[in-house]
Amino acid sequence: MKNMENSIKIKILIQEGEGYKLEFKEKLSGLDREIVAFANASGGSIFIGIADDGEIKPIEITNSLKSQIQDIAHNCDPSIRINLLSYISEGVLEVQVEEGVDKPYRCRDGFFLRNGPSAQKLRRDEILDLLTQKVRWDELLNSKFSYPKDFSNSHFDDFLKLANIQIKAPREEILLSLNAAELKGEEIRFTNAAVLLFAKEPQKFFPESYITCVKYQGPDRFSIVDKKDFMGGLVGQIENSLDFIARHISVGLSISPGKSRHIKTEEYPMVALREALINAVTHRDYLYDGSHIYVHIFSDRIEIENPGGLCHGMTEDFLGKRSVRRNRLIADFLHRAGYIERVGSGFSRMEQVLKENNNPDFKVSTTNFFNICFYPRVKNTNILNLTQRQQRLYQYFCEKNNLTQKEVSAVLEVGADTAIRDLKVLVTEGLIKKVGIGKSTVYELNMN
Numbered sequence: 001m002k003n004m005e006n007s008i009k010i011k012i013l014i015q016e017g018e019g020y021k022l023e024f025k026e027k028l029s030g031l032d033r034e035i036v037a038f039a040n041a042s043g044g045s046i047f048i049g050i051a052d053d054g055e056i057k058p059i060e061i062t063n064s065l066k067s068q069i070q071d072i073a074h075n076c077d078p079s080i081r082i083n084l085l086s087y088i089s090e091g092v093l094e095v096q097v098e099e100g101v102d103k104p105y106r107c108r109d110g111f112f113l114r115n116g117p118s119a120q121k122l123r124r125d126e127i128l129d130l131l132t133q134k135v136r137w138d139e140l141l142n143s144k145f146s147y148p149k150d151f152s153n154s155h156f157d158d159f160l161k162l163a164n165i166q167i168k169a170p171r172e173e174i175l176l177s178l179n180a181a182e183l184k185g186e187e188i189r190f191t192n193a194a195v196l197l198f199a200k201e202p203q204k205f206f207p208e209s210y211i212t213c214v215k216y217q218g219p220d221r222f223s224i225v226d227k228k229d230f231m232g233g234l235v236g237q238i239e240n241s242l243d244f245i246a247r248h249i250s251v252g253l254s255i256s257p258g259k260s261r262h263i264k265t266e267e268y269p270m271v272a273l274r275e276a277l278i279n280a281v282t283h284r285d286y287l288y289d290g291s292h293i294y295v296h297i298f299s300d301r302i303e304i305e306n307p308g309g310l311c312h313g314m315t316e317d318f319l320g321k322r323s324v325r326r327n328r329l330i331a332d333f334l335h336r337a338g339y340i341e342r343v344g345s346g347f348s349r350m351e352q353v354l355k356e357n358n359n360p361d362f363k364v365s366t367t368n369f370f371n372i373c374f375y376p377r378v379k380n381t382n383i384l385n386l387t388q389r390q391q392r393l394y395q396y397f398c399e400k401n402n403l404t405q406k407e408v409s410a411v412l413e414v415g416a417d418t419a420i421r422d423l424k425v426l427v428t429e430g431l432i433k434k435v436g437i438g439k440s441t442v443y444e445l446n447m448n
Contacts, residue, residue, distance in 0.1 A: 006087045008169055012177050013047065014054040015167040018117040020332035021179045024050040026057045031095070032072050032107035037119035039080045039100035041328070042139055044114060049092035058091025069095060078102050115325060116335055137287055138193040138327040141182060144205055145190045152200040155233040159197060162235065162337035178336075179329065192286070193329040197233050206286060208307075211237045211277075213244040213295040219399070220298070234281055234330070235337060241295060245273055248297050267376045268302060269357045272350040276362075276372050278339050279346055280306035283326045283370065291369075300398055305371045360395050361388070378431075385429060389414075390422050394431055402435075402444040 021044035038044040085094040111122040180194035217223040250267040285308025
C-alpha cells in the first residue's frame with residue numbers, strides 16, 4: 001500500500017514538473033547549490049533519480065549515499081538541516097530542505113536563491129537584501145479562506161489544463177504538492193497566491209485584486225469609449241484583459257513584395273502587451289490595498305500600470321538583465337500555466353517584438369507604481385536610424401505633438417546645441433517638421 005502511495009506521489013510530481021519548490025536531479029553534482037537555494041528561499045524538495053524532463057533514472061539508495069548527502073548539507077555555511085525520504089521501488093531519493101532561519105546560506109560556489117524553477121547566484125546587494133528579507137506575502141497562509149466552501153473547481157481545472165497536469169489523484173494531494181496549500185491538523189490552509197488563483201471570489205479576500213481596462217477617445221482621460229473591471233481568478237483576469245486590448249487596437253493587412261499572402265500588421269504587437277500585463281500581475285504589490293492594475297488605451301499610446309514600484313535592489317537599468325520577483329509563488333503558478341517562459345526574459349522579448357513591428361521603444365516610469373508605456377507602430381521606418389535618445393525624443397513628440405527647443409532640452413536633460421542636433425535629425429528623417437522662425441519656432445509631429 002505504501003509503495004502504491006509513493007508511486008502516485010512521484011507520478012503527480014513528474015506531471016507538475018519542476019517549480020519554485022521542486023527540483024529534479026539525475027546525480028549529486030551541484031546538489032549543494034540547490035540545497036542552499038531552497039534554504040535561502042521558502043524551502044523545497046530535490047528528487048534525485050529523476051531527469052529534468054521527468055524521466056525516472058533510478059539510483060541505488062545506500063547508507064553511504066545518504067551519508068554523502070548529509071555531509072554536503074552540513075558543509076554549507078551555516079550548516080543546513082535536511083530530511084531524506086527513500087522511494088525504493090522507483091529508485092528515487094527525496095532531499096527535503098526547510099526554509100532556513102539563519103539566512104543567507106552559501107556553498108563553496110557562493111550564495112544561491114531559488115527563483116522560479118532554478119537556482120540563481122546572488123550578487124552583493126541581493127545578499128544584503130536577503131539579510132533583511134521579510135515574509136513573502138503571496139506565500140503566507142490565509143486564515144479567512146475556507147476549503148472547500150470558497151474553492152473554485154472550475155478555476156483549478158482551467159489551471160490544470162494550462163499546466164498540462166493530467167494525473168488522476170485527489171485534488172487535495174495535487175494542491176499540497178503544488179505548494180498551494182498546507183495541511184494544518186485536519187484542515188487545509190491555502191496560501192494567498194492560491195486564493196488569488198483558485199478562490200470562487202478572490203476579491204472577497206483582496207478587494208483590489210482585479211484589472212481595470214479603459215479605452216479613451218483621445219490622448220487624455222477626458223472621454224471614455226469603453227471600460228471594464230475584470231474580477232475573478234488571475235488567469236481569467238489576464239485572458240479577459242487581453243481580449244479587451246485586442247478589441248481596441250488596430251490590425252491591418254499588407255502584401256509583402258514577392259509574396260501572394262497578406263501579412264497582418266498590428267498597431268501594437270500583442271506579444272509585448274501580453275508580457276507587460278503578466279509582469280504587472282506577477283510583480284504588483286498586493287499589500288497596497290488603495291489601487292489595482294490599470295490598462296489605459298489612449299489614441300496615441302497604451303499604458304499598463306500596477307501598484308508597487310521596482311523591487312528592492314532593482315533599478316530601471318537592470319530591467320531585462322536581472323530577475324527579482326516580488327511574488328515568487330504567483331510567478332511559479334504562472335510559469336507552470338505557460339504565461340512565463342524563462343526567468344527575466346520578458347523585457348528582452350518586448351524589446352525584440354517592438355523592433356520587429358517598427359514600434360518605438362517602450363518607456364518605463366517607477367515611483368510607488370510601475371508604469372510601462374507603448375507607442376503605436378510607425379509606418380516611417382526611419383525611426384530605426386535614430387539613437388536611443390532620439391527615439392525617446394520622438395516618443396515625446398508622439399505624446400505632445402509639438403515642442404520647442406527649450407522643452408526638448410528640458411525633457412532630454414541636454415544643452416541647447418545637442419537638442420538642436422537631435423531635432424535636425426528627426427526633421428531630416430521626416431518624423432517631425434519645423435514650423436516658424438526665430439523665437440517663435442516650434443517643432444511638430446509629422447502626421448503624413
